[in-house]
Ligand SMILES: Nc1ncnc2c1ncn2[C@@H]1O[C@H](COP(=O)(O)OP(=O)(O)O)[C@@H](O)[C@H]1O
């Protein structure tokens with residue numbers, strides 16, 4: 001997994017690529033919690049280049065979302081590949097996360 | 110590995126993709142020998158989508174070339190990816206095969 | 219030995235990529251669809267992650283053994299460890315409506331595999347048997 | 357068990373893709389460069405192909421065991437079979453200027469690995485030891 005933090009139209013975007021698994025998710029957690037500690041909201045996450053996610057990766061986002069909700073922060077995921085979207089759907093998390101088709105959809109909503 | 114036989118400007122092109130290894134090279138051999146039996150010459154081989162070749166794959170081409178030479182046939186390889194080109198070079202086979210950068214270079218030479 | 223592949227890896231999360239890749243390659247060899255292959259990779263990865271987390275309690279220096287056995291009618295993965303015995307009645311995923319981190323791994327495994335069974339006859343450690351019934355081209 | 361991965365596969369060429377993929381993943385885990393990784397995949401594939409061809413004389417139902425051992429100073433692959441013992445003095449690649457099919461596998465192995473050694477103490481079958489000396493990040 002690789003993590004990049006980008007700015008797009010003044011918003012912070014976490015750009016992920018590769019496999020998010022039990023090995024790499026602690027690094028994702030550190031980055032995510034760092035931004036959450038700064039109360040950055042909305043926070044955007046680009047899934048376009050994510051090739052794999054397991055339950056530890058998903059748990060990381062659920063944990064982040066739960067904390068953000070305590071201060072009315074927004075966590076917005078976009079460009080989730082189909083196979084990964086299936087996992088969100090199966091886990092009933094497609095109703096819990098704000099999910100968008102593109103970064104512009106995510107920003108303009 | 111996948112094999113396709115295409116026609117380009119009236120010439121026969123063997124299009125290969127994927128891994129050519131001890132498992133798949135017998136299929137390549139069958140195709141190649143079929144075309145050689147018909148004395149098709151020049152015969153073009155597109156390596157663009159080849160991800161891997163081992164000694165059994167290379168042996169198949171050496172065998173084909175040796176037979177073609179008996180009737181002055183020409184075997185022309187093109188679009189060989191860099192990693193695979195290294196293997197040809199290391200094996201001193203870059204001097205034995207006719208190798209081109211593109212199909213048009215191969216046809217017009 | 220007929221269609222039986224085995225891998226043994228250290229109980230370190232960095233080796234899970236090997237588990238996924240071997241599972242994926244074996245599925246590919248037997249012409250299993252891409253969607254099902256992805257689901258199996260996830261399931262076997264989750265089962266190994268549970269061994270690291272629960273059976274070995276995070277110890278990354280132990281051993282996990284995976285055996286893949288393919289028959290005409292089933293895809294079998296057997297996962298063995300030498301860690302703490304699982305209390306099988308405590309193993310279940312969370313209610314999917316109870317949104318919280320964790321508790322999804324078992325769901326991901328059972329989503330694909332028809333059988334999720336701990337072989338209780340194993341003396342030390344665990345032997346988890348995963349079976350997916352399906353017609354397999356051989 | 358420390359940084360020691362093992363795989364056992366049937367001596368069938370269709371399983372060579374697993375050998376390449378495991379070799380590649382292990383190299384990736386230890387941050388070995390992409391070029392060297394590709395060379396190692398080829399070398400280990402060729403060594404297993406030789407086991408199938410020579411030690412097992414084409415019998416696809418036997419077993420090949422590969423052990424990967426990574427130290428700070430070396431990448432080691434040990435390949436074991438239970439086939440016909442290699443006549444080590446007969447094992448050599450062809451003259452590269454003598455263009456003919458075959459005889460390249462050993463060259464591809466020795467191009468990458470510093471050590472290519474048959475452990476003569478093994479009673480039945482062969483144990484080929486491949487070692488690449490290099491600094492490895494651990
Ligand atoms: N291999 C195992 N050994 C012991 N307990 C296990 C094992 N796998 C799962 N469990 C138990 O089942 C629960 C649910 O597992 P899982 O759905 O994978 O979620 P998580 O591991 O994230 O808690 C775990 O919390 C654990 O108590």
Ligand SMILES: Nc1ncnc2c1ncn2[C@@H]1O[C@H](COP(=O)(O)OP(=O)(O)O)[C@@H](O)[C@H]1O
Pocket residue numbers: 164402406407409410411441442443446447448449450457458459460461462463
């Ligand atoms: N594992 C092995 N067991 C016995 N003989 C071997 C083994 N590997 C290689 N050889 C011998 O060394 C020769 C050269 O091997 P190689 O370069 O791989 O070419 P090829 O296998 O195509 O002949 C083989 O022809 C064979 O006689």
